[in-house]
Amino acid sequence: MSVGIDKIGFYTPKFYIDMVDLAHARNEDPNKYLVGIGQTRQAVAPVTQDIVTMAANAAATFLTAEDKQNIEMIIFGTESGIDNSKAAAMYLQNLLELSHEARAFEIKQACYGATAGLQMAVDFVKLHPEASVLVVGADIARYGINTPGEVTQGAGAVAMLVKSNPDLVEIEEPSTFYSEDIMDFWRPLYRSEAIVDGHYSNNMYIDFFTKTWEQYQQKTNQTMNDFDAFLFHLPYTKMGIKALRTILTDDDHSQKIWQEFEAAKKYNAEVGNIYTGSLYLSLLSWLANSTNVKQGNHIGLFSFGSGAQGEFFAGRIGPAKKRLEIKDQVDEMLADRTLLSIDEYEEIFNARKPFESADYQLDTSSENANYYLLGQKNHQLIYKNANEK
Numbered sequence: 001m002s003v004g005i006d007k008i009g010f011y012t013p014k015f016y017i018d019m020v021d022l023a024h025a026r027n028e029d030p031n032k033y034l035v036g037i038g039q040t041r042q043a044v045a046p047v048t049q050d051i052v053t054m055a056a057n058a059a060a061t062f063l064t065a066e067d068k069q070n071i072e073m074i075i076f077g078t079e080s081g082i083d084n085s086k087a088a089a090m091y092l093q094n095l096l097e098l099s100h101e102a103r104a105f106e107i108k109q110a111c112y113g114a115t116a117g118l119q120m121a122v123d124f125v126k127l128h129p130e131a132s133v134l135v136v137g138a139d140i141a142r143y144g145i146n147t148p149g150e151v152t153q154g155a156g157a158v159a160m161l162v163k164s165n166p167d168l169v170e171i172e173e174p175s176t177f178y179s180e181d182i183m184d185f186w187r188p189l190y191r192s193e194a195i196v197d198g199h200y201s202n203n204m205y206i207d208f209f210t211k212t213w214e215q216y217q218q219k220t221n222q223t224m225n226d227f228d229a230f231l232f233h234l235p236y237t238k239m240g241i242k243a244l245r246t247i248l249t250d251d252d253h254s255q256k257i258w259q260e261f262e263a264a265k266k267y268n269a270e271v272g273n274i275y276t277g278s279l280y281l282s283l284l285s286w287l288a289n290s291t292n293v294k295q296g297n298h299i300g301l302f303s304f305g306s307g308a309q310g311e312f313f314a315g316r317i318g319p320a321k322k323r324l325e326i327k328d329q330v331d332e333m334l335a336d337r338t339l340l341s342i343d344e345y346e347e348i349f350n351a352r353k354p355f356e357s358a359d360y361q362l363d364t365s366s367e368n369a370n371y372y373l374l375g376q377k378n379h380q381l382i383y384k385n386a387n388e389k
């Protein structure tokens with residue numbers, strides 16, 4: 001029985017900044033950001049969007065009433081948690097009106113959380129072939145104004161429905177993984193911005209990719225030539241280029257893999273780092289933008305979460321009947337965004353206060369998403385489903 005991703009949905013907030021504007025404001029050469037980092041735009045989340053609302057907006061792009069009934073597990077991968085105790089999956093279950101006969105919980109391991117969720121979901125469906133699992137990765141990446149990491153910020157959520165006989169991607173066995181306690185990137189409980197040792201984190205990413213890819217080749221006797229595309233966690237799109245450079249040569253097959261990577265980085269370059277969802281945004285980007293996607297294509301996926309955990313695994317493309325529909329949805333969402341000036345972005349960035357105990361009510365007059373945050377009352381976050389009058 002094949003098990004994997006049957007449906008995928010994406011949401012990113014309606015605001016963005018242009019990397020050329022950011023470069024000018026930070027006295028950098030725009031080509032450093034456009035070419036050296038490989039980002040063109042960056043999503044900016046207003047205070048009315050958090051991980052719960054972004055995840056709900058992403059999942060709502062595909063969930064039918066029947067899907068909602070069949071979901072037996074809701075796994076929320078995030079490193080931007082909104083509560084020290086209660087899982088964001090509970091709020092999501094309520095907002096999306098999902099079945100209560102479900103396990104619902106949150107997973108944290110930096111950008112790796114959604115991959116842990118996906119693998120757990122696949123194992124669960126193998127044991128319970130009639131069941132579906134909703135896996136989401138949602139985050140707001142914050143490094144701080146005028147920091148080296150600023151150009152790699154972003155915000156968004158990817159939601160996936162894992163089922164037997166999936167339309168999009170069958171997840172294969174085996175996968176190879178490597179973990180080690182390192183301090184490349186972390187966010188202490190008292191901070192809303194990450195602390196990062198940027199160049200060290202790049203080196204660790206490559207090191208973990210090399211280790212898991214070599215282990216994969218030994219375990220399976222497969223080589224680069226057995227794959228049609230390689231997809232990566234993309235904290236910024238140049239990171240994928242750096243990883244590919246470690247395995248590609250100038251032969252014809254390598255040229256083909258480079259070409260596929262162009263499609264796989266398109267959406268990530270326009271959104272920025274969305275942490276847990278980043279690898280799956282790249283998968284979506286490839287499915288939507290490559291002209292070579294065919295049933296049976298073999299893809300390699302590398303997931304990395306600082307701290308750190310790496311995993312390499314493979315997938316087989318299914319009929320992928322829904323991929324052009326998803327492309328239209330995402331293209332429209334990205335085209336409908338509003339460009340902010342750098343001053344406007346800084347104001348929004350600073351308005352996201354550290355968690356505080358007082359009641360507050362947000363100005364939601366310009367919200368156009370289905371799901372958004374209204375404010376806080378009696379220490380409880382209050383969410384709105386705009387479909388519910």
Ligand code: HMG
Binds near residue numbers: 151304
């Ligand atoms: P930096 O020090 O400002 O940049 O920070 P740089 O000086 O290293 O330059 C970047 C690149 O631009 C270099 O290319 C330059 O040569 C080039 P490279 O050597 O890397 O190939 N460059 C130019 N190119 C064209 N024209 C020019 C020009 N000038 C320079 N004029 C850094 C860069 C990525 C370190 C910083 O943005 C940062 O700290 N970002 C956050 C950390 C990060 O994203 N790490 C990635 C690996 S860790 C990871 O993926 C996990 C993560 O997602 C978190 C999680 O798991 O939760 C981050």
